[in-house]
Amino acid sequence: MTRVSGDPADRSDERRVRRGPFDEPRHSAKVPVSDAIASLLARPDEIMLEVGAGGELLVARLRAVIAGLLLLLPLANMLGGGTLRGTLIGLAGAVLVNVCAQIWLPLARRSRRYRWLPFATSAFDVTAASAVLVVIAAHDVPAALNNPVVWCGYLLAILLTALRGDGRTTLLAGALVLLQYGALAAFALVSTPAEALASSEHGIVTWATQLQRLVLLAAGTLITAMVVYRMQRLVEMSGTDGLTRLPNRTWLLHRIPRLLRTAREEGGSLTLALINLDHFKRVNDEAGHNVGDRVLRHVVSVLRDGAEPGEWLVRLGGEEFVLVMRKPIGTSWERVDALRRLVAGRPFELDRGADFMRVTFSAGLAGYPHEGTDLSSLLSRADQRLQQAKREGRNRVVARDC
Numbered sequence: 001m002t003r004v005s006g007d008p009a010d011r012s013d014e015r016r017v018r019r020g021p022f023d024e025p026r027h028s029a030k031v032p033v034s035d036a037i038a039s040l041l042a043r044p045d046e047i048m049l050e051v052g053a054g055g056e057l058l059v060a061r062l063r064a065v066i067a068g069l070l071l072l073l074p075l076a077n078m079l080g081g082g083t084l085r086g087t088l089i090g091l092a093g094a095v096l097v098n099v100c101a102q103i104w105l106p107l108a109r110r111s112r113r114y115r116w117l118p119f120a121t122s123a124f125d126v127t128a129a130s131a132v133l134v135v136i137a138a139h140d141v142p143a144a145l146n147n148p149v150v151w152c153g154y155l156l157a158i159l160l161t162a163l164r165g166d167g168r169t170t171l172l173a174g175a176l177v178l179l180q181y182g183a184l185a186a187f188a189l190v191s192t193p194a195e196a197l198a199s200s201e202h203g204i205v206t207w208a209t210q211l212q213r214l215v216l217l218a219a220g221t222l223i224t225a226m227v228v229y230r231m232q233r234l235v236e237m238s239g240t241d242g243l244t245r246l247p248n249r250t251w252l253l254h255r256i257p258r259l260l261r262t263a264r265e266e267g268g269s270l271t272l273a274l275i276n277l278d279h280f281k282r283v284n285d286e287a288g289h290n291v292g293d294r295v296l297r298h299v300v301s302v303l304r305d306g307a308e309p310g311e312w313l314v315r316l317g318g319e320e321f322v323l324v325m326r327k328p329i330g331t332s333w334e335r336v337d338a339l340r341r342l343v344a345g346r347p348f349e350l351d352r353g354a355d356f357m358r359v360t361f362s363a364g365l366a367g368y369p370h371e372g373t374d375l376s377s378l379l380s381r382a383d384q385r386l387q388q389a390k391r392e393g394r395n396r397v398v399a400r401d402c
């Protein structure tokens, strides 16, 4: 790393932000509502999808347990003096819910494979509650519409979507609840004679009480959506480097298996470049740690400018980065070498109008699948080549063993 005289064309790029493949994640504590809505409607990031897949399995197990418990309800109805017809209808419903719960369970074990699964199961949970309500309403409208248990079933269906960590499933479940319950309540209120809307046991069904229930269900949806949003932000932070706002090692560990799997299934190429700044210790020693931090942000900013779609830059730690490219190793070498020239050609401005500091990096490349089939073997091969680049004088990219 050397200091060079000031070049007016080479202004510091630290603050330049470009929307592209190395984009900064949203991190601010103050987030506009439009951003929160956009985030809830977007596909969650890789780590969140993994968390959501675990959540889907948890929901499937919970559903199987709850469905098992539902089998006790017809029994309780019979012991409590209920009619045989009512008991049999309840039993048929409980068996149906159990069968469905058993179908969802094995699918949930491979939920990353079925992208539609969280939406289908969320819709199923809501619709199952509505089906129970319809069956009860066919005999006793107040027992259905003033029933706290089934109404809580709706709330539970909405709350369970939080475990999936995907705002889209929460909004879908909330919208379905409002539609299904709203339609059922409106239909019952319009088509049922006034005397059948009152019951000594369950009270009177009115437009006002039903509207209150709908408002509470909408509030439950909003609160759950906010929980999901906060969860997504926390997970995003855990996968992001605080200094450069780049994805970090945790992000890479979660993302790389999927990238490798896609490359294997589609027969595509994938190359991993291990990038290490040259003589970075000297920057810290000579100009201080704060300047070192600014240099790191400057390099990342330049790399962001040079980024292309299908490339992911990750800060592995210290002054070491990984660039993952969906390209064969030869093309990747050209890309990384172009980035090397870009970084070397844009010196870091120490102080406005003062000296410029030339920053360079060395890199070693490894290609999937010929030189490694997992992150660790690819990183180890790339590191051998990085060390070779350092030995050969730095400021170079090595893609072959000498």
Ligand SMILES: Nc1nc2c(ncn2[C@@H]2O[C@H](COP(=O)(O)OP(=O)(O)OP(=O)(O)O)[C@@H](O)[C@H]2O)c(=O)[nH]1
Pocket: 243, 276, 277, 278, 279, 280, 281, 282, 284, 288, 289, 290, 291, 292, 293, 296, 317, 318, 319, 390, 394
């Ligand atoms: N300012 C700053 N320095 C860091 C950070 N992380 C690691 N470092 C420093 O990076 C330096 C890395 O030094 P070395 O591993 O000796 O490597 P180098 O000086 O770049 O030498 P070569 O890699 O052989 O070219 C150390 O001084 C670390 O303290 C950081 O987040 N900020």
